[in-house]
Amino acid sequence: MALVECPVCNKRMSSRATRCPSCNIAVGEESESAARISSIQKSTKLQTHSFLALTLFIAGVVIWFWGGEVAQGNQALVGAVCFAFGFVGYLITRIRIVLHKRKGS
Structure with missing residues (x-):
């Protein structure tokens, strides 16, 4: 008996088990489609995070150069923080x- 990961909740379960003890999904054909759905949901979530980080990055640039000149004071601080967090997050x-994507291949 070996321990394998559930394709839906990624928790460890027995290879002989017919259902996952955590999420109660049946092992077999249903789990293949459930694993695919889970992969798509994670991919969608990551794309959303990427979009939000890029939006924060662009907001930082806009705040920094609002009005045609380089920002000063609090505006410069807010712009730099948005820029940095957006860039690193992206x-x-x-x-x-x-x-x-590599894990799914």
Whole structure:
């Protein structure tokens, strides 16, 4: 008896089990489609995170250069924070998307 991951909830379960003890999904044909649905949902969630990070990045640039000149004071701080968090968040999310796609192949 080996431990395998449930295709839906990714928790460990016995290879002899007919149903996952955590999410109660049947092992077999149904689990293949459930695994595909789970993969699509994760991919969609990662794409949404990527979009939000890119939006934050663009907002930082717009705030920084609002009015045609480089921002000063609080406006510069808010713009730089949005820019930095958006840029780092976008990079991390894109790496997670690539890793997710490799795992699915």
